[in-house]
Amino acid sequence: MKSGNQRGGPNNRRGSRGGFKSIGSRGRDRGAVYTDKVTKIKQKLIHNAKVKKEFYRTLKNEGVLETPDHLKSIFEEGGAEVEDSDISKYEKTRSDSEEETKSDDAQSTSKEKKTQGKPKSSSKPNPYKRAMADVERQEQERLAVIEAERKEREDALKKRQAYYRQRNNLKKKYTEKTSRGQPVMRGQINHLLDKIKKMN
DSSP states (O other): OSOOSSOOSOOOSSOOOSOOSSOTTTTTTTSSSHHHHHHHHHHHHHHHHHHHHHHHHHHHTTTTTTOOHHHHHHHSSSSSSOOOHHHHHHHHHHHHHHHHHHHHHHHHHHHHHHHHHHOOOOOOOOHHHHHHHHHHHHHHHHHHHHHHHHHHHHHHHHHHHHHHHHHHHHHHHHHBBOOOOOOOOHHHHHHHHHHHHHHO
16 A cells, blocks of 8 residues: 555645746756746745735825725716706806807907908018028929939930940840851941941
């Protein structure tokens, strides 16, 4: 017969559970540095939790941690309901404001009729008008310069592409070979004839 507990005995680690475990299977011989680091982290976390718990406990005892009044009124049972007196006050203020706007509209239309006969005075001259015009003119000049540079670049690119196209065609004529590897003289002779014609 076997003696001892089946689960959780001192020699049997099957039933034991724990949070922070070390890497080394034989204790401190392997992974001792890691184990020390883990225990330090664990102790620090426990200490921080205790400090927080104590801090909030003291706040609660002093009465600082109570809910604010405006939140209490929201969460109370009577706070969510709207009273009839509040609705009647709202309707009164709304009707008063409508009457005021009607009277204001009537006064403004009478003023407009009076001013229609008089010519409108011109608005004040803008002191920054000249500066704004200068800035706008400089911007247009800058855009014109940019556009001219862009056109020059496009023209130069077209000329470069035409030059390389012509050079590649000439290279093909000069490097053309027969099936036996001999150079084809026709392309070279035609090119030389064209040069002579240009010179004359």
